[in-house]
Amino acid sequence: MLASLDSAHEKPVSQEVSSYYIAHDAHDISSSFQALILLGESLDWGFLATCSPLQFAQWLRHVALHINLQALRKHSRGAKKPKQKLPYDPKHPHESTYQLLMGRKKSRNSSG
Numbered sequence: 497m498l499a500s501l502d503s504a505h506e507k508p509v510s511q512e513v514s515s516y517y518i519a520h521d522a523h524d525i526s527s528s529f530q531a532l533i534l535l536g537e538s539l540d541w542g543f544l545a546t547c548s549p550l551q552f553a554q555w556l557r558h559v560a561l562h563i564n565l566q567a568l569r570k571h572s573r574g575a576k577k578p579k580q581k582l583p584y585d586p587k588h589p590h591e592s593t594y595q596l597l598m599g600r601k602k603s604r605n606s607s608g
Contacts, residue, residue, distance in 0.1 A: 497560075500553075504560035514570040 497518055498510040547555065 500556040500560040501563065501565075504557045505565075509565055512570060513565065513568045517568045 498513065498515075501513060502508045502510050544552065544555070
């Protein structure tokens, strides 16, 4: 899918297109396709089975030209907020987990 989109458009678009949206749309398309098969027997999809690899690639390229790229565009993540440093409180100094564990072991050993 991404290769046919890149091939069909003047500049590569695969980096700008969301794989999530393609997968989501593919699910919607497969559901619609099933409905088309059930409701529209006059539609002839059998030509795809008889296509050569070159003809199939050309058909994919033709379909890719008509895809709305705006609907599949990735949404960039916003900038991360800087992490707030906790203010130092001399009444409650930081103790590492290691120091706490070692302090508990010492207190257990001395009482036992």
